[in-house]
Amino acid sequence: MEKESKKKELVKVVKGARDFLPDQMVIRGKAFDLITSVFKKHGAVEIDTPVFELKETLMGKYGEESKLIYDLNDQGGELLSLRYDLTVPFARYMATHNLTSLKRFHIGKVYRRDNPQMSKGRFREFFQCDFDIAGGNYGLMIPDAEVIKIVAEILSQLPIGNFNIKINHRVLLDSIVEISGISNDKYRAVCSSIDKLDKEPWDKVKEELVGVKGVTEEQAEKLKTFVVLKDKPKILLDKLMTMKDLTENEKGKKALDEMAILIEYLQILEVEKYCTFDLSLARGLDYYTGLIYETVLTDTDEVGSISGGGRFDNLIGMFSGKQIPAVGVSIGIERIFNILEKHYKNDDTLRSTFTDVLVCAAGKNLTKERFKIVNELWDSGINAEILYNENPRMDKQLDYGLKNKIPFLVFIGENELKENKIKIKCLANSQEMVIEREKMVEEIKKLKTDKNLLIVKKNNKIK
Amino acid sequence: MEKESKKKELVKVVKGARDFLPDQMVIRGKAFDLITSVFKKHGAVEIDTPVFELKETLMGKYGEESKLIYDLNDQGGELLSLRYDLTVPFARYMATHNLTSLKRFHIGKVYRRDNPQMSKGRFREFFQCDFDIAGGNYGLMIPDAEVIKIVAEILSQLPIGNFNIKINHRVLLDSIVEISGISNDKYRAVCSSIDKLDKEPWDKVKEELVGVKGVTEEQAEKLKTFVVLKDKPKILLDKLMTMKDLTENEKGKKALDEMAILIEYLQILEVEKYCTFDLSLARGLDYYTGLIYETVLTDTDEVGSISGGGRFDNLIGMFSGKQIPAVGVSIGIERIFNILEKHYKNDDTLRSTFTDVLVCAAGKNLTKERFKIVNELWDSGINAEILYNENPRMDKQLDYGLKNKIPFLVFIGENELKENKIKIKCLANSQEMVIEREKMVEEIKKLKTDKNLLIVKKNNKIK
Numbered sequence: 001m002e003k004e005s006k007k008k009e010l011v012k013v014v015k016g017a018r019d020f021l022p023d024q025m026v027i028r029g030k031a032f033d034l035i036t037s038v039f040k041k042h043g044a045v046e047i048d049t050p051v052f053e054l055k056e057t058l059m060g061k062y063g064e065e066s067k068l069i070y071d072l073n074d075q076g077g078e079l080l081s082l083r084y085d086l087t088v089p090f091a092r093y094m095a096t097h098n099l100t101s102l103k104r105f106h107i108g109k110v111y112r113r114d115n116p117q118m119s120k121g122r123f124r125e126f127f128q129c130d131f132d133i134a135g136g137n138y139g140l141m142i143p144d145a146e147v148i149k150i151v152a153e154i155l156s157q158l159p160i161g162n163f164n165i166k167i168n169h170r171v172l173l174d175s176i177v178e179i180s181g182i183s184n185d186k187y188r189a190v191c192s193s194i195d196k197l198d199k200e201p202w203d204k205v206k207e208e209l210v211g212v213k214g215v216t217e218e219q220a221e222k223l224k225t226f227v228v229l230k231d232k233p234k235i236l237l238d239k240l241m242t243m244k245d246l247t248e249n250e251k252g253k254k255a256l257d258e259m260a261i262l263i264e265y266l267q268i269l270e271v272e273k274y275c276t277f278d279l280s281l282a283r284g285l286d287y288y289t290g291l292i293y294e295t296v297l298t299d300t301d302e303v304g305s306i307s308g309g310g311r312f313d314n315l316i317g318m319f320s321g322k323q324i325p326a327v328g329v330s331i332g333i334e335r336i337f338n339i340l341e342k343h344y345k346n347d348d349t350l351r352s353t354f355t356d357v358l359v360c361a362a363g364k365n366l367t368k369e370r371f372k373i374v375n376e377l378w379d380s381g382i383n384a385e386i387l388y389n390e391n392p393r394m395d396k397q398l399d400y401g402l403k404n405k406i407p408f409l410v411f412i413g414e415n416e417l418k419e420n421k422i423k424i425k426c427l428a429n430s431q432e433m434v435i436e437r438e439k440m441v442e443e444i445k446k447l448k449t450d451k452n453l454l455i456v457k458k459n460n461k462i463k
Numbered sequence: 464m465e466k467e468s469k470k471k472e473l474v475k476v477v478k479g480a481r482d483f484l485p486d487q488m489v490i491r492g493k494a495f496d497l498i499t500s501v502f503k504k505h506g507a508v509e510i511d512t513p514v515f516e517l518k519e520t521l522m523g524k525y526g527e528e529s530k531l532i533y534d535l536n537d538q539g540g541e542l543l544s545l546r547y548d549l550t551v552p553f554a555r556y557m558a559t560h561n562l563t564s565l566k567r568f569h570i571g572k573v574y575r576r577d578n579p580q581m582s583k584g585r586f587r588e589f590f591q592c593d594f595d596i597a598g599g600n601y602g603l604m605i606p607d608a609e610v611i612k613i614v615a616e617i618l619s620q621l622p623i624g625n626f627n628i629k630i631n632h633r634v635l636l637d638s639i640v641e642i643s644g645i646s647n648d649k650y651r652a653v654c655s656s657i658d659k660l661d662k663e664p665w666d667k668v669k670e671e672l673v674g675v676k677g678v679t680e681e682q683a684e685k686l687k688t689f690v691v692l693k694d695k696p697k698i699l700l701d702k703l704m705t706m707k708d709l710t711e712n713e714k715g716k717k718a719l720d721e722m723a724i725l726i727e728y729l730q731i732l733e734v735e736k737y738c739t740f741d742l743s744l745a746r747g748l749d750y751y752t753g754l755i756y757e758t759v760l761t762d763t764d765e766v767g768s769i770s771g772g773g774r775f776d777n778l779i780g781m782f783s784g785k786q787i788p789a790v791g792v793s794i795g796i797e798r799i800f801n802i803l804e805k806h807y808k809n810d811d812t813l814r815s816t817f818t819d820v821l822v823c824a825a826g827k828n829l830t831k832e833r834f835k836i837v838n839e840l841w842d843s844g845i846n847a848e849i850l851y852n853e854n855p856r857m858d859k860q861l862d863y864g865l866k867n868k869i870p871f872l873v874f875i876g877e878n879e880l881k882e883n884k885i886k887i888k889c890l891a892n893s894q895e896m897v898i899e900r901e902k903m904v905e906e907i908k909k910l911k912t913d914k915n916l917l918i919v920k921k922n923n924k925i926k
Binding site: 018022046052140372375379390404 | 601
């Protein structure tokens, strides 16, 4: 009994992590292919960095979240930690390779010792798909606008329904806190309360601000006049431009001017329609310095953001000593996977193998003959399999073909061998043909051009 | 001064690990694409597992090499280790998901606290590309032969010169040790000496056997009569079949019978020519139970094996409690990368971005116009970029196009805007044309079909 549970323990997947099964890999591949193609469409190079960094490299970058970093055991030598995101490794990469500008993407797993809720897509090991533009002397909001275009391009091509890209500006938040008379040392605490406004009513947030965060009643009421505001970007911008509090505040003026430029670009790029200007958006990480954004899905039960990002003008300088401004986005794929998995559940075209031909024995002791045929197919670039049994039964071979949606079965038996022929059966329509063995490759290649023959339905009955 | 070296420390890549730069990513992608396509050609599904496993899962699987496993810090909760290979996670996966058969591939990074020699392709974080066939009741040597076919297919399609697949049989080694009168408890130590025969002469190996491993002079001389033997598989097999010592030993007989079947299959699959039957091949890992193999390159300075594998009939059972035989191969990609990097060094077709069009401003204050044009290209599925400066200089735009081998530049200036036209310049041949703006997408798509226009040479001079 104890031995049994011991064995169970041994075969457990690590808490908060997951295996990807074959069907999931195919779906994951589709998502990555789309995301990669959009990143490439915008001229980004791809890079990769190690899964671990020096512990020191990650320290002091994530504020309170630092406690979620996985450290490696000290086994002698350098002290290492698993990467927490791809942004800090990107900044380190820029410094390591002495770069002053780069447009790159990076798809990789990151690690957080968080409380996992896997049904909600929250894992301890999960993928991030990052796109960033780093470089100095760039026109105000030009790369920022392109990054939002990229998010919109990717999400509108995935079958995940409608989405909302919330935008805000870090400096606008600064000015709002300042205008409300709240001292700067409360900034981070106040923002984390404000950020809850997408899930909680104002009264509840106010309770926390006044009760826990040390904000006065009056300050909270002033804050409210701003943070409850959200609307289509241009509409809210026009409204904010009439609020003297903001336009006469130095930071407020600066942020609104930047947002005005951004919003005009978003209109030209035809993506303003996907965006909401939301003054309650306040992303947690310390390193943002300008525009911030976050995307949520609006048609599904999947909660939480599926992408987020913003401008971080000082992070790279923490490594390189040179100030290199940057803006980027991180797309989280786990929640998208959940939706895609449901989407593809009954899709007959989804296969986890890509085999064109199963070479079958119709009789005994034909292993060498099967090897000869399958070898000819392999060497002609055709995806092909045999069953590995010495004398596979006919029903097993048919079952295998159907289960794996293999479009063509090639049969050899005593008769075919004698006459130097083979039989081809198309599983999509149960049609059969007997042809000269020399014509096999040519015929299979011809059959493969007929798309109707390539889709074998899951519950197909073989006639 | 101290501050400076502190900064240097922070931007270091972890010892034994590497960043992949954009060109390297493209080359790596080419290798992975080929490897993946061959794995798929043979009907394998793809899976993925977490980078870490429970520490206990990895314990007792790697013999002496266990000391090279990276452990995570105990931060509460489960004790974790980074995976050491993809084989043990595969066995754990089979048990976790209650599978009795699977043909899968898995490409991922593995981790070893080894002494790194990066110029020789030995890293602490490196890729393995694994293909394994697991399942019971399969015909003797059928999957084993296919795995060797796969190795040959992959390596013969890579521009890495000639290679040699050494094959041997674990049970044959057992019998040789037994016939030489060496006790079974010395088996592992003796094999690790034998395995050095590819680099050292017999006298040196004998010295170690007698001096360190406790083998007698006589035993060593008997051992020698076997372990110096290597030849084309069929030739050596025929020779071994005449050696009564072997054929009258139960294990020897069993192993030779299996090798005879394998070699016949290898001939049918037309890959025997790549193989050498080498009685000194003795792979280190404990879990092998039958056929073993290892591949070395013969045309390059790159030393060490680039792929290895064999049959491991008991490993999955250590997790599942059910004996599920398996055979597979692991292809190490780091040494192959080194060769590919040299191969592609001066290849003008190699690009790290895939941009078709750079939209250029011929004049000032054209950012919105550039955005309009590039947006039209993006929305038509054309890969396009603009420089992010407000008023990019003409020479900078041309330089960027050349440096990134972007085949087409689209120019807009005051004149073009007035006449509703654009100018296209092909960087491959410096040809220019002025066309109606509405025809832009159509024209670019047409130009893209001319392959000569897509290759921009590195040192091209723009006329």
